[in-house]
Amino acid sequence: MNVAFDSRAGKDSRGVGRYARSLLGALVESGRGGLIETHAPHRDHAAVYHSPWLEGALLRSPVPMVVTLHDLIPLKQAGEQLRRGLRMRMRYLATQRAVRVIVPTKVIAGDAMRSLQIPSDRISVIAKAAAPVFRARPDAEVAAVRTRYALPDAYLLWVGGLKGPALHKRVGALARTKRSLPLVLVGRAAGGRRSCPT
Secondary structure (H helix, E strand, O other), X not given: OEEEEOXXXXXXXXXXXXXXXXXXXXXXXXXXXXXXXXXXXXXXXXOEEEEOOHHHOOOOOOOOEEEEOOOOHHHHOHHHOHHHHHHHHHXXXXXXXXXEEEEOOHHHHHHHHHHHOOOHHHEEEOOOOOOOOOOOOOHHHHHHHXXXXXXXXXXXXXXXXXXXXXXXXXXXXHHHOOOOOOEEEEOEEHHHOEOOOO
16 A cells, blocks of 8 residues: 655754654665655555655645644634634644544643544544764763763753743743742754753
8 A cells, every 4th residue: 555645844944844744764774665755656656655744744645644733722722823714724624634643642642532533533643752962972972072062960841942032831820830940951953953951
C-alpha cells in the first residue's frame, strides 16, 4: 500500500518539524509499503494520505486522509490567534473530514471530541516517542554542560522556541511564579541565538 506523506512539516523549526522528520525517518527505515513524499496525493499513486501537521490537512483529499493533531491552542485561545483565524478554521474543517486523527494525549483527544466534534472511534492516541538524539550522555559531558551554564544540582527545565512572544506557552507567567527551584529556559532566541539559563 502506497502512503502519501506531507514531508513539508519537517522544515518547521519547532517540535512539529522534529516529529515529522523523525516519523518520516522511521517510516523509511521500516521499509513497509511505498512512501511518497507529497502534499498533493493522487488516487492513482496512493491509497492513503498522512499529514503529520495541521497545515497539511486537505479540505478535499482524493484518498482517505490521516492527520496528526498536536494541539488545539488556536481554538482554545482564539483571541490571541486572530490573524490566523480563517486559515485555521479551514484546517480544522479539513481535520474533521479525516478518516483518522492521531493525537499525542488523552487530553487532546478530549479537546478534539468537544471542540471539533470528531467521534472517539476516529481518534487514535499515540504518545510521541523521543527522537534518537535524546539519550543518556556520558558523565563528563553532563558535567561540562553544568559548568558551562553554571547549572545547580536541581532546577526546573523549560524547552521550546524563544524567538517571539508565544503567549500560549505562558513563559512569562512561569518565570514570575514563586518556586523553590531555579528556572532554566532552553531554546533558540530571536536572531538564532541560543538562550542561557535564568
